[in-house]
Amino acid sequence: MxxxxxxxxxxxxxxxxxxxxxxxxxxxxxxxxxxxxxxxxxxxxxxxxxxxxxxxxxxxxxxxxxxxHQTWRPQTTGATLPGGSRRSPAVPFPPAVPFPPSSWRERCAGASVAVAAEYMRRVREVEARLRRQAGRVTEEGVKLERDRGHLERMLRSIRTNLTVNGRSSEGRSQRPLAAETDPDGADYLLLWEKRELTQLKRDLEGALRTALTQLQVLGESSRRLLDCAGERSRVLELVPRGGSAGGRGAPTCSSPEPTGPLTPECERALESSSLAVRRSQLLRDDVRRTLGAAIGRQKAAHRAVNDGLVKKTAETVGLQQRLTLTSAAARQAAFRKQREVDCIRHSHGRAQVCVCVCVCVCVCVSVSDLSSCLQGPEYSGDVLSREKFSRPLVQVYQRHPGTQLPEAARLVQGSAMLRRCLDSSEDELARLQRTCLQLLDDLRGKTVAARVDAAVVRMRRQQVDRRAVPSFLQEGAC
Structure with a gap:
């Protein structure tokens, strides 16, 4: 108006x-x-x-x-204060305007609200970034924990295989004969498998220690991130959780400041967590490669020992079959030699009787005395009539002096030859019998050795835990 x-x-x-x-x-x-x-x-x-x-x-x-005496008060130009992490001081009023407008307090309050809202928005971005990084660290920790479980299961499998290896060596030491307990190719394979499994055990234990250390680093990094996020969220109590500030948009790049939304401690926590995540990823790749190589080497060693034991069993079974045939042939030869010795002994006894009769006729010695001297037959009924020197033809021929038949000398020579043949045949028979007994003992030893090796192979196949490691790692190691 x-x-x-x-x-x-x-x-x-x-x-x-x-x-x-x-x-x-x-x-x-x-x-x-x-x-x-x-x-x-x-x-x-x-x-x-x-x-x-x-x-x-x-x-x-x-x-x-x-x-x-009028008091002059400052006045701003009416523009809001600049947003961001920096708080600029208020611009004084020009001295030419003595009184501020009527909405000055509202404008000051609005500017303060704008500054606080901008700061809170940026703090929310930093908090969301910290919590997302903590989530990534936790996810990486879960993956590394799963690989650590695979390492522990693989170590249990290797320890089981070492136990099976010791049982295999102990079982093969129970072979019966001294010749069967001498070190052979299967024993050398078992020793090589033990060394291989021991080396794998040391490698996996080192990888497990590294994984446990990295898990501790990830846990500490996650705790630091959550602590920083909790400290940053202290100014967000009056700010609603919804909105674009907490979303997954591109974060505003800002340099770390002690009094800004992104503090140097938060920056260090983010950088250390990123480095820990990268190291964990590289470690997981190394663990996967180590597990694949360990599974392949373990399978190769187990397969080589089993194949060696199977070959040794097959060789023992082959020798067992040959020993069976040879012992049967030796026993048959011993029976033939026994019949031959019996025939020679019978012929030698008849020759002795003929010699006794001849000597009895020539020197007029009784048959009983001569038989007791030469250990001939018990009675003269075993001598045929045509073999006696008392037959009529010989008596008539020997009426004249110097008329001696060569039969007696030849009988003596034949008896000596038969005696030598009898001694030789008896020696051969004894050797055949000893060889047959040795073959039978060797056959029993080979049978027991084959049974022991077969039991060892069966035990090794039953004791192997194929569920010790995941199937995808076993497929990758094949």
């Missing part, structure tokens, strides 16, 4: 000084009203006209002192 001055009347009442003071008060009030309206900035108190000044020492002097 436009304020207009009312013209004063022409009638003068009272003294002029009283009237002039009143007019000056009215004009001063009109000037103050114009200053409070929107428009060009009013003049300062120093620009007052000379006619507005109070020359007297009256009550109007106290009114004019208001302009002299």
């Amino acid at each position: 436009q304020v207009e001055s009312v013209p004063l009347g022409s009638v003068t009442i009272g003294p002029p000084a009283w009237r002039d003071g009143t007019v000056r008060s009215i004009r001063r009030a009109e000037r103050l009203v114009r200053q409070t309206r929107a428009g060009p900035p009013p003049r300062s108190c120093s620009a007052e006209t000379a006619e507005d000044k109070i020359t007297s020492d009256g009550p109007g002097e106290s009114r004019d002192s208001v302009c002299k």
Whole structure:
């Protein structure tokens, strides 16, 4: 509303000084009203006209002192403060404007809210980044923990195979004969398998120690990230959780500052966690390669020992069959030799009887005395009539002196030859019998050895735990 001055009347009442003071008060009030309206900035108190000044020492002097002692307050240009992590000081009001607008407090409060909201938004971004990184660290820890479980299962499998290897060596030491307990190719294969499994056990234990250390590093990194995220979330109690600030958008790049949203501690936690995640990924790749190589070497060693034992069993069974045939042939030869010895002994006994009869006829010695001397047959009935020297033809032929038949000498020579043949045949028979017994003992030893090796192979195949490691690792190791 436009304020207009009312013209004063022409009638003068009272003294002029009283009237002039009143007019000056009215004009001063009109000037103050114009200053409070929107428009060009009013003049300062120093620009007052000379006619507005109070020359007297009256009550109007106290009114004019208001302009002299007026307090000037600063004023901003009306723009909001710049966002971000930096807080810029408020711009002072220009001294030409004595009074701020009526919405100054609201504008100051709005600027403060804008600064706090921008800071909280950036803090929320940092918190979301920290929690996402903590989630990645936790996920990597879960994967590394799974690989650690695979390592432990593989170590249990190797320890089981070492136990099976010891049982195999102990079982093969129970072979019966000394010739069967001498070290052979299967024993050397078992020793090689033991060395191979021991080396694999040392390698896997080293990998397990490294994995456990890396798990501790990941756990510590996750705790640091969560602690930093909890510390950053202390200013987010009045901010709603929804919105774009906590989403998966591209984070605002900002340099770390001690008083900013991204502190140096948070930056160090993020960098160390990223490095730990990369190292964990490389370690998991190494663990996978180590597991694949260990599974392949373990299978190769187990297969080589089993194949060696199977070959040894087959060789023992082949020798067992040959020993069976040879022992049967030796026993048959011993029976033939026994019949031959019996025939030679019978022929030698008959020859002895003939020699006895011949000597008895020649020197007139009784048959009983001669048989007791030469250990011939018990009675003369075993000698045929045509073999006796007392037959009529021999008696008639020997009536003249010097007429001796060569039969007696030849019988003596034949008896000596038969004796030598009998001794030789008896020696051969004894050797055949001893060889047959040795073959039978060897056959029993080979049978027991083949049974022991077969039991060892069966035990090794039963004791192997094929579920000790995952199937995808076994397929990759094949």
